[in-house]
Amino acid sequence: MRSRVIAVAGAKGSPGCSFLAVSLARCLAASNIPTLLLDGDAEGGGLATLLDLGPVVPAALDGNAIDAPATQIEPRLWFAELGPAEAGAFNGLELASSVRARHQAVVVDLGHSFGPLQRQLSAASDWLLWVVVPDRSGLVRADRALASGVLGAASAGLVFNRMRRGCLERADEALSSRHRMPVMARINEDRRIADRLSQGRPVHREWRLRRAFRELARSVHPDAGSAAPAWP
Numbered sequence: 001m002r003s004r005v006i007a008v009a010g011a012k013g014s015p016g017c018s019f020l021a022v023s024l025a026r027c028l029a030a031s032n033i034p035t036l037l038l039d040g041d042a043e044g045g046g047l048a049t050l051l052d053l054g055p056v057v058p059a060a061l062d063g064n065a066i067d068a069p070a071t072q073i074e075p076r077l078w079f080a081e082l083g084p085a086e087a088g089a090f091n092g093l094e095l096a097s098s099v100r101a102r103h104q105a106v107v108v109d110l111g112h113s114f115g116p117l118q119r120q121l122s123a124a125s126d127w128l129l130w131v132v133v134p135d136r137s138g139l140v141r142a143d144r145a146l147a148s149g150v151l152g153a154a155s156a157g158l159v160f161n162r163m164r165r166g167c168l169e170r171a172d173e174a175l176s177s178r179h180r181m182p183v184m185a186r187i188n189e190d191r192r193i194a195d196r197l198s199q200g201r202p203v204h205r206e207w208r209l210r211r212a213f214r215e216l217a218r219s220v221h222p223d224a225g226s227a228a229p230a231w232p
Helices: 017-030 046-050 092-102 116-123 136-148 171-179 191-198 207-220
Strands: 004-010 035-039 071-074 077-081 105-111 127-132 155-163 183-188
Touching: 004 017, 004 092, 004 116, 017 035, 017 046, 017 077, 017 105, 017 127, 017 155, 017 207, 035 046, 035 092, 046 077, 046 105, 092 105, 092 116, 105 116, 127 136, 136 171, 155 171, 171 183, 183 207
Parallel strands: 004 105, 004 127, 035 077, 035 105, 127 155, 155 183
Antiparallel strands: 071 077
């Protein structure tokens, strides 16, 4: 069984990490890949609220395995949360090994605040997807975070979220070239998409986003098909 751990991170607050993590996890599950969506954000609780799951008991680590089973929320899609209070008890490498043994795909939302657990989870990942908002503040912060090497993984790429008219011209290509990272997806801004996500609808099926998420899933997981990372 081939498994992939995909970490999702942002260089500033609210770049769309949760949106990307949920949509990518749903896309992988729709490709018949048993998938775990893991909330590894240091602040915690964001994904459960977004998915309208109500109170979620944070996972615990017993030896080298998650003690409490993940909650199945859709066909082939499970969810688990690492509470901020419990995060200090985890070893990210052991945790990644545990969830990898149970699921063919694991999508981890790391958020934008990185402690030891987030750095360990990233280091144990097959892919690290940096979510970048292509405005001046988002690009500057992303440039600093990428240059700092605060997170690492076997492979890393950029996802530009909220692409719209008025974005700095070709700034996405410049950031990609500067840090030698492929652009994995460009997602256009659409206020209706955010509304649909908040209603629990699977936005990866929206025609405006369908191709972007299908290609992203194929790039990060071999069982979702094959697609080469896209350089500018």
